[in-house]
Amino acid sequence: VLILIVVLIETGFFIPFGSRHIKTSNTLNIIIVGASGDLTQRKIMPAIYDLYKDKLLPDDFHIVGFSRTQMTDDGFIKKLGAFKDYDQNFCSRIEYISGEYSNLDSYKKLGETILKHDGNRLIYLAIPPDILRDVTANISKAHIVTQCACEEDKTNSYCVKTGNWSRLIFEKPFGTDTDSAVDLNYYLQALFDEHQIYRIDHFLGKETVQNIMIFRFANSIFEPLWNNHYVDHIEINISEEVKIQSRGAYFDNAGIVRDVIQNHALQLLSLLTMEPPISFDADAIRDEKVKLLKSLALYDENTYKDHTIRGVYHGYLQETGVKQDSKTETFAAIRFFIQNWRWAGVPVYIRAGKALASKTTQAHIYFKELPHKLFKNIAPDRNLPNQIIFKFQPHEGIHLTCLSKIPGKNFELVPVEMDFNYQMNFNSRLPDAYERLLLDAINNDLSLFIRHDEIKEAWRFVDSFLKRWENNSQFPLYEYNPGQNGPEQMHTFIKRFGHLWNKEYCRLKI
Ligand code: BG6
Secondary structure (H helix, E strand, O other), X not given: OHHHHHHHHHOOOOXXXXXOOOOOOOOEEEEEEOOOOHHHHHHHHHHHHHHHHOOOOOOOEEEEEEEOOOOOHXXXXXXXXXXXXXXXXXXXXXXXXXXXXXXXXXXXXXXXHHHOOOOXXXXXXOXXXXXXHHHHHHHHHOOOOOOOOOHHHHHHOOOOOOOOOEEEEEOOOOOOOHHHHHHHHHHHHHHOOHHHEEEOOHHHHOHHHHHHHHXXXXXXXOHHHXXXXXXXXXXXXXXXXXXXXXXXXXXXXXXXXXXXXXXXXXXXXXXXXXXOOXXXXXHHHHHHHHHHHHOEOOOOOOHHHHHXXXXXXXXXXXXXXXXXXXXXXXXXXXXXXXXXXXXXXXXXXXXXXXXXXXXXXXXXXXXXXXXXXXXXXXXXXOOOOOEEEEEXXXXXXXXXXXXXXXXXXXXXXXXXXXXXXXXXXXXXXXXXXXXXXXXXXHOOOOOOOEOHHHHHHHHHHHHHHHHHHHHOOOOOOEEEOOOOOOOOHHHHHHHOOOXXXXXXXXXXXX
8 A cells, every 4th residue: 555655646646635746747947037136036046946955846847037137047047146055956957048028039039948948838927017018928929838738628727648838927016906907917818828827926825824724624613703703803914124125116106005905915814704615726715715805895985084094104205216206105004894794894904014113914813802791890901802813924823812810819811822833833944935836836726826806806995995095185194103013193093993903902900
C-alpha cells in the first residue's frame, strides 16, 4: 500500500492533504513583463526561487524578463541579486530581453526567445495600469499567449494530453471605478479567454487568509455563532507604518480606498462573511463571494456623510509625485451593513491607513453582550469581551478573547486571549503569498484569484461613497500626525454608534 501511495504521489494522481505539489512536469516558461521593476525584484523572483528550492517547479523551467531598461542577462541577474542570493543553476535559467512596451517588434523578439523552449507559458504582468492595454494587445498580436489546444478541456485550460497552456497574471489596480473595471474586463476578454486571466490579490495568498475558510467550514463550533444572533459587529483593520514611499504618482491618483479597501479589505470581508460554498471549487467559492459583495448596502446622499471618514497625514503634500492641491486620502474608516439574512443589523467597520502607529492587519468578530449581567458596575467605556481575532500580520494567528478574573481577592476582570499562533504550532517557514499564488496559477487553481464580477461588485460598493467624496469639496479631510492611529475624529466617529476601535478596551473593574 505504501509503495502504491508513493507511486501515486510521484505521478501526481494523489496529492496528500496539506502538502504543496506541482501538477505538471512539462517545460515551463515564466515570462515577467516589467522585469526591471520593484515588484519583480522584491516579490516575484524571490517567490519563484523559493518554489524552485522546494522542488515545486518542473525540472525544465526558464525565466525571461522583459522591460524597457537596456541590460544584459548578467546585468539583470546582478540587479536581482541585490534582494536575494540566487544559486548558479537557477541563474542559468534566466534570460533578459529589453524592448519598448508599445512596439510590436519588441514582442516578436520576446516571442522568438520563448520559442526556444516549447512548453507552458506563465506571463506575469508586473506593469503600471496605464500601459496594460498596449502590452496585452501586443502580447496577443505577437502570439505570446497561445490558445488552449485541447478542446474538451477548454473550460479549465489545463491541457494535460494534447497541448501547452498559456496563462496571464494581472496585478492590481484593476480599473479605478466600476465603469473602467468593466471596460477593462471586456478588453481583456476580447484578447484572451477568461480562464487564462489570473487577477491577483496577494492578500489571498496569506496563510491566515486561507485559513479563514478552514476555520469557518472545517470546525463545527464556530459556524452556529457566525450570524446576527451572536455577532455584535465586525471590524477590519489594515494599518501601515510606512508612508507612500516612492509611489507618490500612483498613490495620489488612487488613495487608500482604491489601494487597499476596494480589494484587500473587501476580499477579507467576503471570506469572513460569505455563505458556505457547495464545494471547494474555484467557481463555487467565487460565486459565494460575489453574492456577499452584491449584498453590501450602498451609501446614499445622507449615509456617506455620517458613516465614512477620511484623513491625510501631515506632510503628505510634500511627498514627491503628489499634486499641490491634492485631496487624496491616506486614511479612511467606513461603517456599513451586509443586507442579507445572516448579517442583517450587524455593522461592519473597515479602517485603513498609511503612516500609522504600527503595521497591523487584523479582523475582529465581536460577540454580543450577555443577556443578563451578573457582574455589575462594569466600566461603560469598554469594548465587548468576546472576540475572535484573525491576525494576518504581524504574528499570523487566530485568537479568542474571553474575560477572566485576575488572581487575588478582588473581582477584577481582564480580557485574556486563547491563542493559535502559526509559528508556535507549525514551526516552519510560512510560504510567501506570492509563492502560493504562483504555484496555484501553474496548477490551474483559480480559487485564490479574483473573478471579473467580484471586481465589479467591489467597485460598485466603493464608488457609492468615493464618488460622493470626490464630488463634495466640502467633505472633511482630517489631518493626523504620522505615527498616530489616524485622525482624532475617528474616535468620535465610532463612539457615536456605541463602539470603540480595537485596542481601546480597558481593564474592567466590577
Ligand atoms: C498593496 C498596496 O496592494 O498592499 C500597498 O498597494 C500596501 O500600498 C500593500 O502597502 C500591503 O501589503 P502587505 O502584504 O505588505 O500587507
